Amino acid sequence: MTDFAATKARFHLPEGMIYLDGNSLGPLPKDAPARMDAVLREEWGEMLVTGWNRAGWMERPRAVGDRIARLIGAEAGHVVMGDTLSIKVYQALAAALEMRPDRRVILSDSGNFPSDLYMAEGLTEMLGDGHELRVVEPGTLADHLTEEVAVTLVTEVDYRTGRLHDMAALTRAAHAVGALTVWDLAHTAGATDVDVAGCGADFAVGCTYKYLNGGPGAPAFIYVAPRHADRVKPALAGWLGHAAPFAFEQSYRPAEGVERMRVGTPPVLALAALEAALDVWEMTDMAAVRARSLELTGLFIEEVEARCPELVLATPRAPAERGSQVSFRFHEGYAAMQALIARGVIGDFRAPDIMRFGITPLFIDEDDIRRAAGVVGEVIGGRIWDDPAYRQRSRVT
Amino acid sequence: MTDFAATKARFHLPEGMIYLDGNSLGPLPKDAPARMDAVLREEWGEMLVTGWNRAGWMERPRAVGDRIARLIGAEAGHVVMGDTLSIKVYQALAAALEMRPDRRVILSDSGNFPSDLYMAEGLTEMLGDGHELRVVEPGTLADHLTEEVAVTLVTEVDYRTGRLHDMAALTRAAHAVGALTVWDLAHTAGATDVDVAGCGADFAVGCTYKYLNGGPGAPAFIYVAPRHADRVKPALAGWLGHAAPFAFEQSYRPAEGVERMRVGTPPVLALAALEAALDVWEMTDMAAVRARSLELTGLFIEEVEARCPELVLATPRAPAERGSQVSFRFHEGYAAMQALIARGVIGDFRAPDIMRFGITPLFIDEDDIRRAAGVVGEVIGGRIWDDPAYRQRSRVT
Known part of the structure; x- marks a missing residue:
């Protein structure tokens, strides 16, 4: 049994950020x-x-x-x-x-x-x-x-x-x-x-x-x-x-x-x-990480799909066919990802229309997944990137 | 004018060591x-x-x-x-x-x-x-x-x-x-x-x-x-x-x-x-470093040759023909270099018979050169590597 709360505690994760981009660059180990x-x-x-x-x-x-x-x-x-x-x-x-x-x-x-x-x-x-x-x-x-x-x-x-x-x-x-x-x-x-x-x-x-x-x-x-x-x-x-x-x-x-x-x-x-x-x-093995990864990617797919009918799953639904990331196709994906990042949910975008979320069990847990899906729902549902106040803000920062 | 005392102060140089191997691996900058x-x-x-x-x-x-x-x-x-x-x-x-x-x-x-x-x-x-x-x-x-x-x-x-x-x-x-x-x-x-x-x-x-x-x-x-x-x-x-x-x-x-x-x-x-x-x-330029390097390599050659007729200069004597290292050929060079290192003068050895000393003006000065040459003279002149007490010690450490 891996204690994933203990592995999570070994990374520096900036306050207020849910980091779903560990498939691009993993976070800093505290040691x-x-x-x-x-x-x-x-x-x-x-x-x-x-x-x-x-x-x-x-x-x-x-x-x-x-x-x-x-x-x-x-x-x-x-x-x-x-x-x-x-x-x-x-x-x-x-x-x-x-x-x-x-x-x-x-x-x-x-x-x-x-x-x-x-x-x-x-x-x-x-x-x-x-x-x-x-x-x-x-x-x-x-x-x-x-x-x-x-x-x-x-x-x-x-x-x-x-x-x-x-x-x-x-x-x-x-x-x-x-x-x-x-x-x-x-x-x-x-x-x-x-x-x-x-x-x-x-x-x-x-x-x-x-x-x-x-x-x-x-x-x-x-x-x-x-x-x-x-x-x-x-x-x-x-x-x-x-x-x-x-x-x-x-x-x-x-x-x-x-x-x-x-x-x-x-x-x-x-x-x-x-x-x-x-x-x-050393605190875990790949069988445990894989099992946890499939739980978390499955949960993320479920929670996002429940909120965002606009997003089309690009990642295979069958667990055995996917790695440890979840991607959605969305024609306004670039702008939407920028808005997500502005709200502390860090994924990334790959042309032409892919919003990519890395689900990394060593430091991502169910709570992160649920909160991230909630923010995705707000941003996509509310089309935050079209909001004049958001646009003003994002020009400044 | 470069202040080479100031550049030297920017490196961590272990106590009691004269480091003439910066042509292999330079020392740690303190910053x-x-x-x-x-x-x-x-x-x-x-x-x-x-x-x-x-x-x-x-x-x-x-x-x-x-x-x-x-x-x-x-x-x-x-x-x-x-x-x-x-x-x-x-x-x-x-x-x-x-x-x-x-x-x-x-x-x-x-x-x-x-x-x-x-x-x-x-x-x-x-x-x-x-x-x-x-x-x-x-x-x-x-x-x-x-x-x-x-x-x-x-x-x-x-x-x-x-x-x-x-x-x-x-x-x-x-x-x-x-x-x-x-x-x-x-x-x-x-x-x-x-x-x-x-x-x-x-x-x-x-x-x-x-x-x-x-x-x-x-x-x-x-x-x-x-x-x-x-x-x-x-x-x-x-x-x-x-x-x-x-x-x-x-x-x-x-x-x-x-x-x-x-x-x-x-x-x-x-x-x-x-x-x-x-x-x-940034504290210097290569013209200043080159001038200083030739002074120091020249001094090292002079000081070592004055003490060690056994050593044959392998580096060109003409300043324009040499880089920033001084090498001597010596048939017992490997053992001699080990003995030098044991006394805190760090150079290195390259087969078959080359004793190599890197002379790096950013952190080596005349005093280092004179002291190093003194140790070279003692080690070579005294054939320290043949001394039973030295051999005993070097087996232990």
Whole structure:
């Protein structure tokens, strides 16, 4: 049993705000400033360069990776931290293409997060030689799996609608035609009880500043399935992914396993904030979070729909098909979201018409959900954004 | 006139230590903890996701880049922060190769920092099609400039010997055969009065955790010459380098100028520490630092050579030919350096036989130099590392 009141107490949540945007940037863990201060003063300040060994900075990317592994169903020792999610997407795709030299297609869907598509586009254009990013309609990926496909690139939870892809089925289908899979877990890690090992995923990547609450610009992670980890060839062959970084050899020799996906100097300070965030995750497990998430997203859908017939649910109604966010389509969604934010209910807007609410059990409870739905009802029902007094106010602030 | 006593007072330097390893990791600026705490509590904690706009997080990579530009002689608006140095090397090389499609050779030298060579190796192997990393002897680069060479990759200050390459002459020579230049400024930025614009460099990259004192894992920078900035094609086509990141378009359109070299979400926390470090740099300019650096390196060479005939100077004696470090060759250098560190004089060792001392005027003064040289004399002259009492002690601690 997780005590979610206790996890909530571990975050700083500004007075009077209901923060339903933890799927964009999670809140500050109360312990993060002290942890960061210790790393600054006691480690960097006192140890200086010896911190790489004495404070264990050099090993942190793997140690923190192990804490992430538990949350995404990965085998311990097969997740490593560093860089940004876009870089990790590139690494995974380049490694997969190298493993399928007679194939040229990266298959993705138009619901994918644009940066993933851009990185794939940049990679295929650089490689030339018939390499191609093929982008199909969401939900039709399995129909486009042919023996041309080297690798699929799918964000498991659609960033706009919150729709969950079936990782196990899509991975099986990809493998059936000999393709590999790269799963982007940006909206999955800390949101659903994903099981990357159980699903047979080949590569998984994700960021840590959303549901995991690691802070703005927190480092990304990459998982490489154990069966591939010792044979993938890193395209970004940085010294920290070398078998012996401090031997300063002239040629690259990959480190063992997923360590070869490290590139440059570890982001020690950013990892400190992330570690404080991961301490809160030690108080629970993903099965408990998933159960709670479905209760809360279900309640939010119910409470908002009861008040706002204008809003059209964009998120799947079936619990098994959604992640941990609720999105509604509304043609005046942008203005309505601004009005909600002005009243302390923080969600966000994604073009053309999606109002997005992240439902994050570590710090959102039923009371927040009911109060937020009440404000949504007032704002939408009263068309607050049309009110001259509101418009005057919002120009000033 | 720079008041170097005042810049020194801005750093936390542990009691009893003379820190001559700022060329590996600079010390903690005293203002960094407070700056970081403000970013954590007042920005992340209170603003949450609105910090991207309200706290200007989104613009920081360019704003901080401008502060670096001043220190490396770059035009304002043409330096941007992010990722690690290895990633920036890759971006610059990939962009240069794309600009010289009929050439296949990256030319570098074996004195280059290994990670630069590894990244180039990974890139050429991925591209295939005859692409090649050609590594020649240090000092012979100009002799190997042919019309096969697409781009040169040179670390301006050799990380082992501290030897300075002639950026202006090598850039001219490269341009004369139609090659482009990528300059790695890892041991240059904050160390010498480099002038990337004046030298006509095409690309320059560097890290900020050495002489710039940005902290462990501080973000890297990249400079693209204004004449190229609007036409280079990013290989790492991330959303933050898109012309309109939040339009979530399906295809990549590069942002204007160097902004296209941004990739993923900016490292907001790491940038906070770096900004505190850059505040100290506002107290001086590179001409003053360079003059002071040459005085101090000259003094250190003189004082050490007077005491230790066993040590062979590896750094050029001619001031114009060296960066801001002093290296000595000594066959027992590893053991000797351990003994020095045990006595509070922190340098480092690079195989096979190099004892390396970073001389950083922002926080090292004549008194430090004289005291350090005195300890070097005692340790080397007395062969302290052979002393049974020392050996006993160093096994225990």
